[in-house]
Amino acid sequence: MSGSALAVALVHHPIVDKRGDQVVTAVTNLDLHDIARTARTYGVRRFYVITPAVEQLLLVERILQHWREGHGASYNPHRGEALALIETATTLEAAIAAWSRETGAEAMPILTGAKRSDGVSFEQCRQLRQQHPLLLVFGTGWGLAPEIFTRGWTVLEPIRGAGDYNHLPVRSAAAIILDRLHAEP
Amino acid sequence: MSGSALAVALVHHPIVDKRGDQVVTAVTNLDLHDIARTARTYGVRRFYVITPAVEQLLLVERILQHWREGHGASYNPHRGEALALIETATTLEAAIAAWSRETGAEAMPILTGAKRSDGVSFEQCRQLRQQHPLLLVFGTGWGLAPEIFTRGWTVLEPIRGAGDYNHLPVRSAAAIILDRLHAEP
Numbered sequence: 033m034s035g036s037a038l039a040v041a042l043v044h045h046p047i048v049d050k051r052g053d054q055v056v057t058a059v060t061n062l063d064l065h066d067i068a069r070t071a072r073t074y075g076v077r078r079f080y081v082i083t084p085a086v087e088q089l090l091l092v093e094r095i096l097q098h099w100r101e102g103h104g105a106s107y108n109p110h111r112g113e114a115l116a117l118i119e120t121a122t123t124l125e126a127a128i129a130a131w132s133r134e135t136g137a138e139a140m141p142i143l144t145g146a147k148r149s150d151g152v153s154f155e156q157c158r159q160l161r162q163q164h165p166l167l168l169v170f171g172t173g174w175g176l177a178p179e180i181f182t183r184g185w186t187v188l189e190p191i192r193g194a195g196d197y198n199h200l201p202v203r204s205a206a207a208i209i210l211d212r213l214h215a216e217p
Numbered sequence: 218m219s220g221s222a223l224a225v226a227l228v229h230h231p232i233v234d235k236r237g238d239q240v241v242t243a244v245t246n247l248d249l250h251d252i253a254r255t256a257r258t259y260g261v262r263r264f265y266v267i268t269p270a271v272e273q274l275l276l277v278e279r280i281l282q283h284w285r286e287g288h289g290a291s292y293n294p295h296r297g298e299a300l301a302l303i304e305t306a307t308t309l310e311a312a313i314a315a316w317s318r319e320t321g322a323e324a325m326p327i328l329t330g331a332k333r334s335d336g337v338s339f340e341q342c343r344q345l346r347q348q349h350p351l352l353l354v355f356g357t358g359w360g361l362a363p364e365i366f367t368r369g370w371t372v373l374e375p376i377r378g379a380g381d382y383n384h385l386p387v388r389s390a391a392a393i394i395l396d397r398l399h400a401e402p
Contacts, residue, residue, distance in 0.1 A: 050293070062247060065386070066386045066388060066389055069384055069385055069386055069389065070385060070386070070389045072382050072384075073376075073378035073379070073380075073382050073383060073384070073385050074378045074379050075378065075379025075380055108235070110382070110384045113382065114382075114384070191258075191396070193258035193259045193260065193399065194258070194259050194260025194399065195258075195260055197257050197258050197295070197298065197299075198258060199254050199257075199258070199295045199299070200254055200255060200258050200392070201250070201251045201254055201255070201388070203251060203386070203388060203389060203392075204251055204254070204255045204388060204389065204391075204392035205392075206389075207385070207388075207389035207390075207392045207393050208392050208393060208396045211376070211393045211396065211397070212396070214378065214379065
């Protein structure tokens, strides 16, 4: 993959639910596995799992320990290799700061969402990648809360399929976006 | 999406496990949801869930009923809309026959797998789509059993990421492949 170092973030707060209310979503084992495996495949260097809920952070640590050191590590070492990308953070800002520290440059968050119409194109995003370490930000539940979009951060255009249906699982959206950013311009 | 009608199949037998032994894998709720939502997004017309195990077929029917008619249908109608693409079949051959009947033309199966080096390119696959209704065939577990590759069916080149790691979840691989086939040549 060409360009600067790439990281992904999976946000569990602030998120909106089906009715548009702001919530903290639960971390799911499957999101961690699927996104970590895809990230590892595409050379992503870090996968930030973001939640302010202490018991959820402990759950993440338990899952990671199972696959990195526990029975899972010997049963399927490829999982541990992917899950090794995971770090936890309590806020998106903390993840941006951590990724900036790790890369030694100011990391640029790139927000994703199915309903945005104001985003940069995938082509533009590939170009931004030549200049900054990017942090691709994915929401859970019914998507990133509106307040996140008021902070002046860059937004990526939505994935458009063959019609009006745009209810991709975040796991699938992350896979498609990483594949598109991997493609040569 | 340009070209003839497209369908996908998720095979639970014959599949190889970690050691290369032939097995019947379990149907998972998540595979059905994720692949159905991605398929629906990309205009795929049918999603065949293939297993010879009667109790597994019943499980699929139970899941479908919940989201098509039960509590799930009112809770989240988008799910039912995606899961409506699902049909079950006991063998891959039966799915090919059903898809040929539905489209009124001879359906062409396209086998996918992470370890193949003999496949047609995505560009060639997009061209095949101009001529035939395609059935994209995905394996579960550690992949489609070798015997499936001895039947003279077309194989698609694997997804290549940024390195040697090629352990994408089938849910992510299906998303990436449908997105690539959707792109204009």
